[in-house]
Amino acid sequence: MGVGFHDDVDLIPDKRTVSSRIDSESKDSSRRAKMLQQRCMDSVAKMRETFKNSRPILQHRISQLEIGETLGRGGFGEVHSLRSISSEDGEHETFTSMALKQIRGSLYGAQRLQAQADLAKEAEFLRALSTHPNIITLHSTGIIGSPDFFLVMDKLEKTFEDMIYKEWKPLYEQRDVNNSEMKLSKREIKKENTRNLMISQIKLLIEVCSAYSFLHDNLVLFRDVKPENVGIDFDGVAKVFDFGLARELKEEEQVSKDEYKLTPQTGSRVYMAPEVFTSQPYGLPYDVYSFSIMFWETLTMETPYSNLTKAQHANFAMLNSRRPPIDPKWPKNIQQLLTSGWSRDPSKRPINFMTTDQLAFFPCLAPAFAVSA
Numbered sequence: 001m002g003v004g005f006h007d008d009v010d011l012i013p014d015k016r017t018v019s020s021r022i023d024s025e026s027k028d029s030s031r032r033a034k035m036l037q038q039r040c041m042d043s044v045a046k047m048r049e050t051f052k053n054s055r056p057i058l059q060h061r062i063s064q065l066e067i068g069e070t071l072g073r074g075g076f077g078e079v080h081s082l083r084s085i086s087s088e089d090g091e092h093e094t095f096t097s098m099a100l101k102q103i104r105g106s107l108y109g110a111q112r113l114q115a116q117a118d119l120a121k122e123a124e125f126l127r128a129l130s131t132h133p134n135i136i137t138l139h140s141t142g143i144i145g146s147p148d149f150f151l152v153m154d155k156l157e158k159t160f161e162d163m164i165y166k167e168w169k170p171l172y173e174q175r176d177v178n179n180s181e182m183k184l185s186k187r188e189i190k191k192e193n194t195r196n197l198m199i200s201q202i203k204l205l206i207e208v209c210s211a212y213s214f215l216h217d218n219l220v221l222f223r224d225v226k227p228e229n230v231g232i233d234f235d236g237v238a239k240v241f242d243f244g245l246a247r248e249l250k251e252e253e254q255v256s257k258d259e260y261k262l263t264p265q266t267g268s269r270v271y272m273a274p275e276v277f278t279s280q281p282y283g284l285p286y287d288v289y290s291f292s293i294m295f296w297e298t299l300t301m302e303t304p305y306s307n308l309t310k311a312q313h314a315n316f317a318m319l320n321s322r323r324p325p326i327d328p329k330w331p332k333n334i335q336q337l338l339t340s341g342w343s344r345d346p347s348k349r350p351i352n353f354m355t356t357d358q359l360a361f362f363p364c365l366a367p368a369f370a371v372s373a
């Protein structure tokens with residue numbers, strides 16, 4: 001089922017994003033730049049129309065908003081907490097659980113236009129897809145000044161990346177601490193804590209999978225699956241956000257099953273699948289590759305390929321098939337999922353992600369899921 005989005009426009013890369021942009025060195029760069037600019041303008045115009053027609057409660061001017069502290073900044077957007085919105089009768093409604101995303105003040109000219117198009121695209125995706133419990137909810141869209149828009153979304157407490165490095169990793173490093181009432185040996189304590197940690201990790205990964213599977217069911221390729229782009233809300237639920245690189249797959253761009261002609265080298269370097277890096281057609285298996293790298297990162301709490309330079313990564317991981325080391329102590333199912341998920345051959349990667357069933361029925365973890373169900 002398609003969801004009807006407009007054409008692709010590229011993103012301004014953040015420090016780890018190597019999304020292909022207007023290539024000033026290519027021969028037809030100025031023609032391409034003009035085309036891109038036109039596409040941006042078209043999507044911004046379209047978005048302005050959509051915003052005009054959006055639900056009235058969601059139409060706000062920036063002067064009516066009380067914007068709180070900055071929660072984060074990306075390549076083109078900045079996100080603030082939202083204290084309140086004044087209603088027409090001057091009363092203030094409090095929206096402590098919401099966040100406002102707008103375009104960074106430092107962007108001008110073509111970059112700003114591009115950012116507007118990206119934000120417009122993000123709003124369209126969220127409008128269509130944020131019914132899923134693990135996709136961030138879009139509450140509102142609005143206009144800031146005359147040309148720019150903003151989005152009001154659920155506020156996130158932290159990202160999956162924070163979870164890995166600021167919560168799980170310190171816990172793992174203290175895994176010999178006894179938190180259990182039972183009298184256990186040091187070895188047993190370590191084993192139980194490691195297992196409990198893995199259960200927490202897999203539970204959140206299942207939620208993440210569920211969101212990406214939903215996108216794939218709607219023929220939406222996310223193209224930037226990584227822990228930075230998954231949030232955790234204040235109830236501890238995983239929420240996929242940042243649809244800046246997402247793309248609806250269209251029949252006219254399909255070259256074969258699961259392969260589409262799309263912008264090469266789009267995404268973030270260490271999570272990028274070889275076919276995307278080497279400018280081949282690609283499709284949904286791209287996200288499965290990225291998810292597998294994220295899966296490994298979650299379990300090891302280590303940055304993938306951190307021991308390789310960019311050139312080594314290109315050579316060993318992208319052109320050859322070197323992958324992060326799999327711990328032989330991990331359950332066999334996990335080992336198999338990783339090996340197939342990051343396979344060089346996209347057709348060997350599991351379709352539709354690792355479904356909840358596949359993840360939940362690891363023999364070692366099943367009892368934990370049964371208890372919490």
Ligand SMILES: Nc1ncnc2c1ncn2[C@@H]1O[C@H](COP(=O)(O)OP(=O)(O)OP(=O)(O)O)[C@@H](O)[C@H]1O
Pocket residue numbers: 011012013014071072073074075076077078079099101136153154155156157159228231241242244
């Ligand atoms: N709903 C939210 N609640 C709290 N913080 C958020 C929320 N959305 C985003 N952030 C924070 O703001 C940062 C920037 O947001 P986001 O990644 O959406 O911006 P972007 O410009 O689209 O990023 P990128 O350059 O990665 O595409 C995030 O990394 C996160 O730390």
